[in-house]
Amino acid sequence: MMSLHDDFEKEVRNATETALESIGAAGAEYRIERPSAGNADLAVPCFQMSKALKKAPKDIAEELAAAIEPAGMMISAEALNGYLNFTMDPRILMRRTLDEILESGDRYGGHGSNGIRVNVEHTSTNPTGPIHVGRARNPIIGDTLARAMRLSGYDVTTEYYVNDVGKQVVILTWGVNNIPPEDVEEADREKTDHALVAFYRAANRMMESDPEVQEKIADLLRRFEAGDNGVISEVRETAQRMINGLKETLDKINVELDVYTWESKYIADGTTKNVVKQLRESKYAGREDDGACYLDLKDFGIKGKNTKFTFTRADGTTLYTTRDLAYHLDKFRRAERVIDVLGEDQKLGSQQLCSALEILGCDRKPEALFYSFVSLPEGKMSTRKGIVVYLDDLIDEAVSRAYEEIRSRRTDLSEERMTEIASTIGVGAIRYNIVRVQPEKQMVFKWEDALNFDGNSGPFLQYSHTRACSMLKKAGEFKPSTDPSKLTDEYEVALVKALSRFSSVIDEVTEYGRVHMIPAYGHEVASAFNQFYASVPVLSSDDERNERLTLVMCTRIVLHNVLTCLGMGAPEEM
RNA sequence: GGACGGGUGGCCUAGCCUGGAUAUGGCGGCAGCCUCCUAAGCUGCAAGCCGAGGGUUCGAAUCCCUCCCCGUUCGCCA
Incomplete structure (x- = not known):
């Protein structure tokens, strides 16, 4: 249509x-x-x-x-x-826009199911510690994109690729199984990811200073690489415990992933071996004196002093990107569009992956969506150095700040209700403030910005939504009408124009991954609605009451859909 | 050094792909607005050599070239 x-x-x-x-x-x-x-x-x-x-x-x-x-x-x-x-003609604009919103309801903004399967891989952080705000852009961008694509009509699956292969998780596993709990610093909270990261830090420290520990970890890694089932399941179990902690955090910010795919799977099922075999036979393949295999990618737009992409070590074991090839071939079988939300440090790896896919004769490529890391005013975040703000801490702070706000302005709400709303507001503020800025732009984390509740903020959208809800509640029963001759105020026209643009914004998001358009659009709608609210009486109007209430109802629907896309709650009061 | 991304009022940010009319919005500042639908709101004011310099064009924040600053990367790590 x-x-x-x-x-x-x-x-x-x-x-x-x-x-x-x-x-x-x-x-x-x-x-x-x-x-x-x-x-x-x-x-x-x-x-x-x-x-x-x-x-x-x-x-x-x-x-x-x-x-x-x-x-x-x-x-x-x-x-x-x-x-x-x-x-x-504003009359046609009014009539068609409002009728369509009333008819589509929570599907307004999309085009109905298009049958296209899309796989959005996001988050995928190494299971070695809690999520910190430096990486928090990943789940928020990924989840927002997935939600927008679902609304648009795509058949979306979200996926977390768990890196349960390699040195990092082996170090963690050794630490958890060999360091007595009294020898590690006490965790600042009980969640498993926070409890386990202390062992990871301790193991790293011990490894650096104690050659014996270093040898033990190296031995564990060798057994892992050799396919020792005992070691593999130990590592997997540790990673699973860490993931359980991360899931709790993700759940708090309304991020839920459909599928967790374990990297080790692609070693176990032999698909990585197939990839290696095919790559070796390609004309771009080469072999070092010690046996390591590589592809020379100088013909693939990869410039610089080293155009070699090594895909097997001297001992024949595979590397991350090699396994990633098997993983992507698998994803291509499961979806028509494959999207990877990645940190900017993955750019070269992603480019090597695409070139290798071409060499494998695969005519498809993942769509990569890169974001810059969030840093602290004092510099880069580092889990190992402890220079870090955890997402859990940010959430707690935002929710408690929201609680103070609501308690200062409402006296009629139960404790339970205030707590519930505070959580919705706090989480909304975080998600909004992170997704608001274009992903490739570098961000410096500042508490005052992250906890902004005014102006261009999440709570501003939520507040506008509650305003609409409150008016509709007070209005009681009314007969919806989209009669354009009753909606002639300039604020009404401006508001409807904003409402009518929603699907073109969603299209832009799903086509180019420009998720930051959604908060900008939401702000535009909320702002137009607040101006309308300030200058046009609704409940006390006579002749136009039904039409104005219908406009409020339609605005509520659009704001609700925008908030849902952003993974933010749409409270009815606050 | 090479590659890729960013640089827009004091601070943050949109617009850049697809060149056009007075450069978007917010924070902070100043001045107003609750006897009326929740003031997490609304109205108004001050504040800009769009990193610098060239070029293309009737017209450049936007396209091209050079340079500067910031970030990322250039592992037989993940």
């Missing part, structure tokens, strides 16, 4: 072409744009045709405007400053 805006653009195109013909300029090149200034709904700049037509842009615009008889959705075509400006 064509959207309102597509239909309007089509009318503008037809009208423009007919007008060009009538002034003897058929076939002239032109562009239709959505003006940033609020002069019109669509505009055609007449500068580029000026030279060919040997006329001033201003005159062209005027001639074209005169040649157009507004009809259909178009209510006016006017010339201004060399632009041909088109305005949509």
